[in-house]
Amino acid sequence: MNYLKLAFLVLFVIPSVVMGQKVINSNFLGNWANSGTGAWEYGFYEDGAVAFSDFWKYKRVGFGKKRMEVVLENGNQTIELKIKQGKNGNISIARDGAKGEVFRPCDGKDFVAWVGDDTVSFSRPLVITDTVTIRGYIRNLDKVILPALRGYTFTCSYNGLLEEDDGEIVVPVDSSGRFTLRFTVSAPQRVGLAWGRMWKNIIVEPGETVLLYADASDWKAVPNVSKEEMINGKKDVLFMGKNARFHQEYTCFPYPLWMRDMYELREIAHSDMEFLRLAEADYLKSVVCFDSICGKYPNLSKRCKVAIENEWKYRFAATLMQNRFNLGRRQKFEPEYMEYVDSHFSVNEPLCYFITQHFSTFLRDYTSYVDHQKFRYVDGVGVVYIPDDRFYEALRRLKEGGRFEELTTEDIAICENINRKILDLSRRQTTDTSAFQTVVADKSMLYGKVNAYRSVPEVREQEEVITREYELLLYDTLVPDLLLKELCYAQLFMTGMEYDHKPLLPGMMKLADARISNPILNRKVKQASAVYQKIADKKLAYEASLIDVGQFSHISDADSLWQALIEPYRGNVILFDFWGSWCEPCKDMLALMGDIEKVFENEKVIFMYFAYSSPEETWKNVIKEFDLTGKNIVHYNLPPLQQQMIIEKMEVRGYPTYKIIDKAGNVTSRVLRYPLRPQSVINEIKAELERE
Template sequence: MIRSLKILALLASPLTLFSQQAEMPPRMESTNQPARFGPLRFREDSVTIIGEYKNFTGGPPFKVAVSEWISNNQATYSAPIDSNGHFRLTFPMPAPGEIHIDFGRASLWNVAIPGETMYLSADMNKIEGPKRGDTAAITAWKEHTATIFEGSNARLHNDIYRYWRHQAASSNQTGYGSRQWNEQFKLDAFCDTVHGIFRSRMQFLQDYHRRTPLEARALQFIETTLRYSNASVLTQRYYYVLWNDRVKHEKRYFATIDSIVRPVLTTGYLAMDYRTVLRDIHSHISTKALNLPGSNIDSLHNEYILHPVERSLTQAWLASIIQRQGHVLDDSMMTALRASVKEPYLIKQLTQRNDALKALQADNALLAGARLITEFPELKTSAEIYRHITAPYRGKVIYLDIWGTWCIPCREAMQHMPPVKEQYAGKDVVFLYLANRSPMEAWKNTIKQHRITGANVVHYNLPAAMQQLFEKDYLDEGFPTYMLIDKEGKLVTQKAPRPHHTAELITAINKLL
């Protein structure tokens, strides 16, 4: 499922510790049991990972994915790997939490603690797991340590890694299938099915812990992530449930979620899915408030979100969503926000983002030369709208993007467009944008923020009724939709390559030139 302003600047510097073998710290797996993770606390801090990939033969940079607290999006940080397989990466980490280390290559899942330095050594020849069903290979793979963590929290990280490796190689772990898989169940049966899978996974963890005792924090982290990953499957399903079924099964549905997450409520923040669960629950609350005349969203919110920290986080995320859509929070909104969000770190980040948006809004030079079209004749059919917006560019290939300031994937995709636009500067190609439900201020701020301007760029902000009419026939399943139109104005495809598939997009455009 991301992305917006980073909480802190990425800090990365060339690796120096591996220049001398003696500088690699000794293994530190203390036998003492550190205190378990406590309630959520923020601080301005970071985590550093220093590593070595043995048998490294080249490839993409080393990457770490974390969840940003202020945006509720996943952020990816990267650093180059030198010819000897050495790398060093420092990234912001204001609170302990789940991180995904170099997924797609090493594919490591672990936890990071603000202020720590993790030392990572991995053998690239031993990373990839065996095929399911190959018993001998699975046994050998589970017994071989392909990755070693060192440093002050070495036992914590190694225990998590070993459990993950053992779990990944086990053939008795039931997984969730596609959307089609979960939609085969009625909501009550779905609750029972997910809860059954959850119990199976928890039993697997308990059996493993009896055989191979885990450090207390490792056990706590693994249990928390298991609980919230299962809860998120439940909350995500709610988007596909009809309103009548929601009302009918609501009590049982939320009781199931509560039974899964309640034991780790105060440390749920350790899991990335924690934020997904909170977001989905708030989405349900908003829908319920709209469908129950006279209901109060705050009282409904308090009914489902019980912990003060969770309420504070939810309010911060809602403000962040408004900002992400290009809206500046006015003074009264900021005052109300400070009253409801008690965490100084979150308020500081929201204030900084708001100040940046104010500066962006005031900088009209960023729109100099931009073609922003907001006035249109009365057009009554989607065909008329299509002809009106494409006719001025007859003789050029058109790459049309249907997006919205509120759409996170739309905005993320825009980050990949600069090299594509530069590729076709001065050529017969135009990049045309149609904004859905995007107020003028937010629309302009987003265009400025993502630098979506240039001689070959045109922006349309159609009246809502006309935009809806056009989307009825031309929108491909959802936002964003990308269309390619040839030089004669003929629609070639409503499934054009997305901006991050740069090579495919360039090839597709070149075929039409």
């Protein structure tokens, strides 16, 4: 008996070595949830353990009959665990001398019957900025056979506070299946997690640490499984951390594949209201699914129910407002359509901006739809039409501030009245020139004198400020909540900078400070302005790439213009790129062109860029940002009429448009894909170079 006891004790203190050796009794391998709470707290694997949202090495492991003692190590920290086998496959775990608790085997393939209610609400957004840490362990990664599934990276994509903040983080997964990534958030934020052929969406909060477990043996790929199985099939995914319950429940809800998008619905709907009813039927199916799951699991956490209910609701809402892109010349929906939207959805849901994917889309498209009607509610006046020309208001403000003493307020008022009548005649498409002459009458010299101020920089800046004030008025009218209103303000300033590709001028910065009081949003706007200021201050590496188009001003027909533009480059293969500084896909493609240009920098190849409807300063700043200058690069920013000639000559049907011109100056029939696949562009250019 003494010998047996001695043998037991000796066996119990056999030291474990480092991670990588299989040292755990198979009875204790796997994931274990606390039976008292339902929470996953421990995972024991062949090469290490997880606990307290972190990875641990086995420092020492000892075995006895139906028991095990383990010392886990993480840096300077250690945990001592005494583990015993219990009944029905359960185990007891006592940590650091405390009383043992019962744990049961667990997986993440379905909802867990959590103990008790979780009434925690989402944290208040835009109060603090803090780091989110996501650690992960992908088990059985070494057993994945299909090459398409052996992607040793983990991707976290996120919708930022503002559209310009959207992005993704890609980190490597090490050979043991582990990874760690960190990023900062200032509000509850929905993020997408993707690895192999699995993806999950969760909502993280500032300061949170999440540990994710997944089993790579669950990875499947089409055509081996259906799309439904690949997306909504049960998979072993677990979460650990303070919000683990919420994450687990949220990810167990199915993705509503039955909800058709705008493109699918427009193919079968013959009217606005038919489109609405089809989308509504899809949404009501989601409501039935949601109610069924809530009925089966009545103590689902408050955050989970709020997040899922609003995610599906505002997906429906976003689809309805996306339908505005199918209006064409009609401009407006049928009255019943917008009555339905207004009675079922609200643009005043600040929390939904952060925790759903689709609310921001709904908000953007709803406000844009209203904006395109060109009407505003003005305090004390009511709903009025706001004209596009802010020039005369800018003049008045500057004069009131002490500028332009040579102008009288009466001069400005007379010219504004003339301009209003001219605009009215233009809207009515009047072709009688005498009607315009009658409007101007004997004030033509005054009208010309006052309108000369349009080119004065401070007038243009003041016009921009006034325009932005009217744009902000849209959100003042539609969005009562201050935080959501300021988010809309900030988005407007950020979008404006991206569109203009230039920093905020002093007047615009003053307006931003006056309207955006939230320090986090205010700081984001100023940081973006600083980025564009840095671009504006940048010197062009090769100024000769920007061609002086004044030399072509005398040319009035498309063929002659085209020949003059390409004449200096005959004998070279030319890549023709027609783009616009306002066009996001164009700029996305320009960002990829640098690597293609380098391939041919010593070849007889010219990269010829034509800008369309792009202001001079904005045009130059885009070129500076992407470093698109060099000896084999030329840029043209022609006057509007000549731009139109090139559009017709080169049969431009969209932006960007690419064509290859042969050495003789002829447009080839080569089909060019966007530079998202740079090698295909490179191959086409090489093929043309080699052609005799």
